[in-house]
Structures are given as structure tokens and as C-alpha cells.
Amino acid sequence: MRAILATVSALATALALAACATGPDYVAPQTPVAAAGPFLSTSTAVDPTAPASQRWWQLYSDPVLDGLVTDALGANTDLRVAAARLARARASLREVRGARQPQGNVSASGNYGRVSEIQTIPGVDREGWRVDGGLNVSYEVDLFGRISRNVEAARGDVGAAQADLDAVRVSIAAETARAYADAASAAERIAVAERIVALIDRSLGVTSNRAKVGLTTGLDTARIAALRDQRLADIPAIRAQRQAALFRLATLTGRAPADLPPIAAARTTTLRLDRPIPIGDGAQLLARRPDVRAAERRLAAATARIGVATADLYPKISLGGSIGQTSAGLGDLFGGGPLRWLLGPLINWNVNPTRARARIAGAEADTQAALATFDGTVLQALEESETALSAYANALQRRTALQSARDQAAAAARITRAQQREGQIDSLVALDAERTLADTEATLALADAQIATAQVDVFRALGGGWGA
Numbered sequence: 001m002r003a004i005l006a007t008v009s010a011l012a013t014a015l016a017l018a019a020c021a022t023g024p025d026y027v028a029p030q031t032p033v034a035a036a037g038p039f040l041s042t043s044t045a046v047d048p049t050a051p052a053s054q055r056w057w058q059l060y061s062d063p064v065l066d067g068l069v070t071d072a073l074g075a076n077t078d079l080r081v082a083a084a085r086l087a088r089a090r091a092s093l094r095e096v097r098g099a100r101q102p103q104g105n106v107s108a109s110g111n112y113g114r115v116s117e118i119q120t121i122p123g124v125d126r127e128g129w130r131v132d133g134g135l136n137v138s139y140e141v142d143l144f145g146r147i148s149r150n151v152e153a154a155r156g157d158v159g160a161a162q163a164d165l166d167a168v169r170v171s172i173a174a175e176t177a178r179a180y181a182d183a184a185s186a187a188e189r190i191a192v193a194e195r196i197v198a199l200i201d202r203s204l205g206v207t208s209n210r211a212k213v214g215l216t217t218g219l220d221t222a223r224i225a226a227l228r229d230q231r232l233a234d235i236p237a238i239r240a241q242r243q244a245a246l247f248r249l250a251t252l253t254g255r256a257p258a259d260l261p262p263i264a265a266a267r268t269t270t271l272r273l274d275r276p277i278p279i280g281d282g283a284q285l286l287a288r289r290p291d292v293r294a295a296e297r298r299l300a301a302a303t304a305r306i307g308v309a310t311a312d313l314y315p316k317i318s319l320g321g322s323i324g325q326t327s328a329g330l331g332d333l334f335g336g337g338p339l340r341w342l343l344g345p346l347i348n349w350n351v352n353p354t355r356a357r358a359r360i361a362g363a364e365a366d367t368q369a370a371l372a373t374f375d376g377t378v379l380q381a382l383e384e385s386e387t388a389l390s391a392y393a394n395a396l397q398r399r400t401a402l403q404s405a406r407d408q409a410a411a412a413a414r415i416t417r418a419q420q421r422e423g424q425i426d427s428l429v430a431l432d433a434e435r436t437l438a439d440t441e442a443t444l445a446l447a448d449a450q451i452a453t454a455q456v457d458v459f460r461a462l463g464g465g466w467g468a
Contacts, residue, residue, distance in 0.1 A: 021144070021145025021148050021149055021307055022144050022145050022146075022149070022307050022310040022311045022313075022314070023145070023149060023303075023304070023306040023307025023308070023309070023310045023311075024303060024306060024307070026152070026299075026300045026303045026304065028296065028300075029296065029299060029371060029374055029375070031286055031378050032378070034282075035282045035283070035286060035378060035382055036281065036282050036283035036286075037281060037282055037283075038281050038282070039279060039281065039282065039385060039386060039389055040386055041386045041387075041389035041390035041393060042279075042389065042393075043389075043392075043393035043396070044276065045276055045277065045392065045393060045396055046276050046277045046278075046279045046389060046392075046393075046458075047276040047277065047278045047279065048279055048280065048281060050278035050279075050280065051278060051280040051284055052278055052279055052280045052284065052285075052288065052459075052462040052463070052464050053278055053464055054464050054465060055464075055465070056173075056277075056459045056462075056464045056465065057069050057173060057176075057177050057459075057465075059273060059275065059277070060177075060271050060272075060273065061274075062267070062271070064180075064263055064264065064266065064267065065176075065177060065180050065271075068176055068180055068249065068253055068264060069173050069176050069177065071253040071254065071255075072172050072173065072176040072252045072253045072254070073169060073172060073173065074254075075253060075254030075255075076168075076172045076252055076253070076254055077254060078168050078171075078172065079165070079168050079169065079172055082161075082164055082165040082168040083165060085161050085164065085165075086158070086161040086162055086164075086165050088161075089154070089157045089158045089160075089161035090158055090161075092154055092157065093151070093154040093155060093157070093158050095154075096147070096150045096151050096153075096154045097151055097154075099140065099147045099150065100142070100147055100151075101139075102137055102138065102139040103137070103138050103139070103140075104135065104136060104137040104138070105135075105136050106133075106134070106135050106136075107132075107133070107134050107135075107136070107324075108131075108132065108133040108134075109131070109132050109133075110129060110130070110131045110132070111129070111130055112128065112129050112130075113127070113130065114127040130326065131326070132324065132325070132326045133324055133325060134322055134323060134324025134325070134340075135322065135323050135324065136320065136321075136322040137320060137321050137322070138318050138319065138320035138321075138346070139318060139319045139320070140316065140317070140318045141317045141318065141319060143314070143317055144310075144311040144314040145307055145311055146307075146308055146311035146312070146316070148307075149304045149305070149307030149308045149311065150304075150308050152300070152301075152304035152307075153301045153302075153304035153305045153308060154301075155300075155301075156297045156298065156299075156300040156301025156302075156304060157297075157298075157301050159293070159294075159297035159300070160294045160295075160297040160298045160301065163290045163291070163293040163294035163297060164290070164294050166290035166293070167290035167291050167294065169290075169465055170290060170460060170463055170464065170465045171460070172252060172465075173464075173465035174456050174457075174459060174460035174465065175248075175252055176249065176252045176253065177271075177456050177459070178453060178456045179245045179246075179248040179249040179252060180245075180249055180264070180267075180271070181270070181271045181449070181452040181453065181456060182241070182242075182245035182248075182449070182452075182453075183242050183245035183246050183249065183264075183265060183267070184267040184268065184269060184270055184271060184452075185270045185271075185445075185448060185449030185452055186238050186239070186241045186242030186245060186449070187242060187265075187267065187268040187269075188268060188269050188270050188445060188448065188449075189238050189442070189445040189446065189449065190235055190238050190239060190242065191268060192441050192442060192444075192445040193231060193232075193234050193235045193238060193442065193445075194235065195441070196231050196437070196438045196441050196442065197228060197231050197232050197235075199413070199434070199437070199438075200224065200227055200228040200231060200434055200438065201228060202417075203224055203417060203420075203430060203431075203434050204221065204224045204225055204228055206417065206420060206421055207220050207221050207224050207420075207430070208221050210420075210423075215423060216426070220426070220428070220431070223428075223431055224430075224431055224434070227431065227434060227435055227438070231438055231442075234442070242265075246260060246264065246265055249264060250264075270445075270448040270449055270451075270452050271452045271455070272448075272452075273455060277392075277455065277458055277459075279385075279389070279458070279462060280462070282382060282385075285381060285382070285385055285462060285463065286378060286381060288462070288463045288464070289377075289381045289463035290463060291377050291380075291381065291463075292374075292377050292378055292381055294377075295370070295373050295374040295377040295378075296374055298370050298373070298374075299367065299370040299371055299373075299374050301370075302363070302366045302367040302369075302370040303367050303370075305363045305366065305367075306360060306363040306364055306367060308363070309356065309359040309360040309362070309363045310356075310360055312350065312356040312359065313353050313356050313357070313360075314349070315347050315348060315349035316347070316348045316349070317345060317346070317347055318345065318346045318347075318348075319344075319345050319346075320343070320344065320345075320346055321341070321342065321343040321344075322340075322341065322342055323339060323340070323341040324339065324340050324341070325339050325340065326340075381461075381463075384461040385458075385461040385462060387461070388454070388457040388458045388460070388461040388462075389458060389461075391454050391457065392451070392454040392455060392457070392458050395447070395450050395451045395454045396451060398447055399444070399447045399448065399451060402440065402443055402444045402447050403444060405440050405444075406437075406440040406441060406443075406444045409433070409436045409437040409439075409440040409441075410437055410440075412433050412436065412437070413433045413434055413436070413437040415433075416429055416430045416433040416434075417430065417433075
């Protein structure tokens with residue numbers, strides 16, 4: 001018995017040493033050389049010499065935003081789904097790793113019956129209990145790498161699931177900051193709209209007084225009143241946008257709208273940065289973006305599955321053994337009577353390779369698709385980053401022009417009000433100045449909101465936030 005076990009152990013060791021993995025070995029794909037260089041869309045508002053910040057929302061120096069992002073990263077439902085998928089991938093990896101270990105099962109059965117006379121030894125009862133018990137053990141020799149390639153593919157799946165979780169973190173952090181910024185920007189736009197209405201009200205008061213003494217007509221008063229009402233009508237729409245942003249913020253942080261803390265709605269000014277955004281370069285971007293890492297890991301898994309399919313062309317070799325005993329009752333089962341046992345290899349070989357070759361072709365096609373997906377993800381990451389940086393730079397330039405226009409409009413409005421009080425101009429000129437000021441004030445406030453959104457888009461495109 002010991003000699004047989006030693007022989008089987010030696011054979012298993014020799015087969016394991018001789019084993020080789022079928023299919024191609026994975027080689028990480030190359031990215032375009034130009035992708036590793038600096039970004040094209042740079043400006044004084046960004047710093048390409050500093051690497052992008054993982055906890056980028058802290059650049060705003062807003063403790064409320066910091067707390068909301070922390071809440072979102074801990075309670076968001078999409079993150080819980082992604083975390084569950086990662087746990088599922090890890091469980092699958094443990095399962096395929098288990099194929100490397102010996103497999104065994106214990107069986108036992110008992111029945112009461114009667115056998116024929118010719119099957120019975122003289123002097124032994126033909127009727128009674130028959131009890132059978134046994135232990136079976138088998139070990140698959142991974143001679144052609146089917147198991148190792150399966151493990152390799154499962155590791156790729158785990159890496160992709162981890163990167164997917166990181167990508168959701170990026171998205172959740174960005175969407176939380178965006179919702180908070182939208183609510184704060186809407187509050188500031190409401191204040192601007194109310195200030196515009198107050199200015200028009202003062203102009204309306206002057207026009208009404210002049211109409212009372214016959215210096216102007218009721219038509220002029222009605223026109224200014226209509227402008228006031230138009231601007232007043234803008235406020236409910238902005239309030240609705242602010243409420244929608246707060247409701248979205250509640251959902252992102254895993255709360256019902258009624259449970260959102262009041263401090264989340266306390267900010268009434270648009271988010272602003274007091275420093276350039278650190279952005280790094282293209283090489284850092286591709287190393288940081290979770291979607292690029294996920295695509296690379298899926299390519300690795302797909303490549304390993306070519307080996308799994310190729311291994312089906314070759315025989316599966318298992319070493320197995322069993323031991324057991326049959327007795328006339330439970331008392332005799334463990335009585336030390338004669339045992340049955342056997343040892344030996346089992347070879348299972350499908351001699352019709354058509355289906356296996358079809359699976360190989362399918363796995364190769366999946367790998368080509370995964371490679372194309374990786375290449376496309378790299379290009380999309382570069383596109384999104386350049387687009388976000390360009391939009392941010394142009395939004396800042398637009399705001400500078402709007403700021404100048406608003407200042408000029410405010411100066412013109414002050415002059416026309418003074419001239420109107422002195423009777424130097426008619427009310428139509430004053431009305432036109434008030435309308436211009438109102439338009440530029442509202443547009444400037446909206447531009448500030450768009451800059452905050454553009455900043456969040458930059459941070460999201462750079463892929464920060466998954467390491468928080």
C-alpha cells in the first residue's frame with residue numbers, strides 16, 4: 001500500500017513539474033507614445049507640473065463638501081452594488097483556486113433486503129441489513145494549464161471589478177460635488193435675481209414719481225413694471241433647480257430628501273478655487289483612470305481564457321483513489337474486516353476537437369474585442385481630459401469678458417438713473433440700460449455656475465477620487 005502511494009505521489013510530482021500552460025502568455029498592451037506627454041489644453045488655471053489630487057474636493061476648503069463626499073463614498077447605493085460585484089468576483093477566484101486542491105467525498109448507504117440464495121454464502125442470513133461506506137479522493141494534474149489559466153482569468157476579473165468599483169467612486173465623488181455646487185450656484189443666482197428685481201423696483205419708483213407729475217407717461221411705467229415681473233418670474237425656476245440639486249445630493253449620500261442635513265443647503269455662494277488645478281500629464285492620467293485599468297484587466301482575463309479553451313484539446317488527467325467496506329450491519333462496518341480499495345489515473349480526452357477549436361476561436365475573438373475596448377478607453381480618457389480642460393479654460397475666458405460687460409452695464413445703469421432723475425433722458429433709454437444690466441448680471445452668475453461645473457468635469461476626467 002505504501003509503495004503504491006509513493007508511486008502515485010512521485011507520478012503526480014513529475015506530471016506537475018512537466019506541466020505547461022497552453023495559450024498565449026499575457027503581455028500588457030502598449031499605449032500611444034503621444035498619450036504619455038503633457039496635455040494640449042492647458043492654461044494658467046491648471047498646473048501640469050503637479051500630479052492630480054486624489055481627494056480633489058478638499059481643494060475647495062469647504063468642510064461641508066468634505067463631509068458630504070465622505071458620506072456618499074460610504075453610503076451610496078451604486079457603490080454598494082459595485083462592492084457586491086467585487087465580492088462576487090473574489091468568491092469566483094476562490095472557487096477556481098479550489099480546483100488545485102485534491103477533491104474528495106464520503107459516501108454511505110444502508111438498506112434492508114433479501115438476496116437470492118445463489119448470492120449467499122452457506123450459513124449466512126439471506127435477509128438483513130447491508131451497510132456500505134467509502135471515501136473517494138481525486139486530484140486533477142494541471143498538465144496543460146487549464147486550471148492555472150482559469151485562475152489567471154479569475155484574477156483578471158477581480159482586478160476589473162476592483163477598477164469598476166474605483167470608477168464608481170470617481171463618479172460618485174464628482175456627482176456629489178456637482179450637486180453641491182449646483183445648489184450653491186442656484187442660491188447665488190437667486191440672490192442676483194432678487195438684487196436685479198430690487199434695482200428695477202427703484203427705477204420703477206423713479207419712473208412712477210415722474211409719471212405722477214406729468215414728466216413721463218404710464219406706458220413707461222408699465223414697460224419697467226413688465227421688465228421687473230419678467231425678472232421676478234426667473235426666481236421660481238432657479239429655486240426649482242436648487243431643490244432638484246439638493247434632492248440629488250440626498251440620493252447620492254444615501255439619504256431620503258427629508259433626511260438631508262440643513263447644513264448641506266447653507267452655502268449661498270458658488271464654489272471657487274483659489275489655486276490652479278494640479279493635472280499632471282497623460283502618463284499619470286492613464287495610470288490613474290479606473291476605466292483604463294478595468295479595460296486592461298479584462299484584456300488579461302480574456303487572454304487567459306484562450307488558454308482555458310486550448311487546454312480542452314488535450315486530455316484531462318486525474319489521479320484518484322477510493323477505500324471502502326460493505327458489511328452486514330453498522331457494527332461490522334468498523335469491525336476491521338476486509339476493505340476494498342483502488343488507486344489509479346483517470347484520463348478523459350475528447351477526441352473530437354471541433355467544439356474545442358470553436359471555443360478557442362471564440363476566446364480569441366473576445367480577446368481582440370477586449371484589446372479594441374482597451375484602445376478605445378485610452379483614447380476616450382484622453383479625449384475627455386482634453387475636452388474638460390479646454391472647456392474650463394474657455395469658461396474662464398468667457399467669465400472675464402462677462403465680468404467686464406457687467407461692470408460696464410452697471411456703470412451705464414448708474415448714469416442713466418441719474419440722468420433720468422434730472423430729466424435728461426427719457427424712460428426708454430433708462431429701461432434699455434436696466435435690461436442690459438439685468439441680462440449681464442444673470443449671465444455672469446450663470447457663468448460662475450458653469451465654471452464650477454467645468455472644474456468638476458476636469459476632476460472627473462482626471463480620474464481622481466478612487467483612492468479616497
